[in-house]
Amino acid sequence: MAARALVQAWGMLLALSFSTTALTLVDRPGATRMGIAVLVLVLAGVKARIILARYLGLAASHFWTRAFDVALGLFIAIAVAIYFIGKGG
Amino acid sequence: MSDRTRHEARSTVAADDDGWGVLGELPGDFMMWVLIVSELLVFSAALLAMLAVRAGDPVRFAADQAMLDRTAGALNTIVLVTSGLCAALAVEARSREARATARRWLAGAGLLGIVFLAVKAVEYTHKASLGIGVETSPFFTFYYLVTGFHAAHVVAGLVLLGLVAVFDSVRNMETAVAFWHMVDLVWVLLFPIVYLVR
Known part of the structure; x- marks a missing residue:
């Protein structure tokens, strides 16, 4: 992959990481906290997808991009489900 | 055999x-x-188990997590995301035969990896000074296990x-750097679950 595309992927990862950190600075109990937790988990999934597609080169294969999307989506969905079982503290 | 049939036969052989x-x-x-898929499955299971620990006692989990x-x-x-970029740029440089540049990017990736471990060591040392260990609570058992x-x-x-x-062949470098990206990938999933999700 071209250097420019790699740097762009890095920029996206940093932006998402800063967004995640900014989100967790908001500390309100209840539904807001739960919503933030779900958003943080989804952002983690987006970051993982960027690493898989851009750095690990899966973007070149439609099949494997889909396969890892499904696996990653399943992982995040299960994580969110278990989180809600804990009722957000 | 027609030219077209011969062409199709060659294509089939190539595919086989x-x-x-x-x-x-x-x-x-x-x-x-x-290896990457195996590792991702292991870490995924551990992280989901950690969330299950939270579901069992969210108040205690939150109190322990607040100490991180x-x-x-x-x-x-x-640090790790930037290290991943350096590693990816090393492969990119090596694939266009810029071997010295590739080595410099690898060195950058490695140095950032060492920084990561140093920060982790500071964290562990601080926890130890507070008397926090593997057996302090289920949260910290998983914290030490996973991290x-x-x-x-x-x-x-x-x-x-x-x-x-x-041993800087393109294939060697791609393989090692793929492992490094897997380490990076695991961290971006691990960090929010262990440190952030309250």
Whole structure:
């Protein structure tokens, strides 16, 4: 992959990481906290997808991009489900 | 046999010789992908188990989690993501025969890996000074298990990066760097679950 595309992927990862950190600075109990937790988990999934597609080169294969999307989506969905079982503290 | 039939026959043989189907679409070394998927499954199971611990006692989990250094965790995210970029740029440089540049990017990736471990060591030392250990609570059992196992992978990745800096074929470098990206990938999933989700 071209250097420019790699740097762009890095920029996206940093932006998402800063967004995640900014989100967790908001500390309100209840539904807001739960919503933030779900958003943080989804952002983690987006970051993982960027690493898989851009750095690990899966973007070149439609099949494997889909396969890892499904696996990653399943992982995040299960994580969110278990989180809600804990009722957000 | 017509030209068209001969062409189709050759194409079939070529496809059979390949014999990997969609597996052949995976970039780099196939066995590294087996390792990457295995590691991702192990870490995924551990992280989901950690969330299950939280579901069992969210109040205690939150109290223990509040003792973690989020700033250190966030810093390590930036360090590891940047290290991943350096490693990717090393492969990019090596693929256009810029071997010295590739080695410099590998060195950058390795140095950032060492920074990651140093920050982790500071975190562990601080926890130890507070008397927090593996048996303090279920949260900290998982904290040390998951982050310690990840740190062990960072060490293994550093060894691989060192090896391919010497034995620097494109294939070697792609394979080692794929492992390094897996370490990076695990951290971006681990950090929010262990440090952030309240």
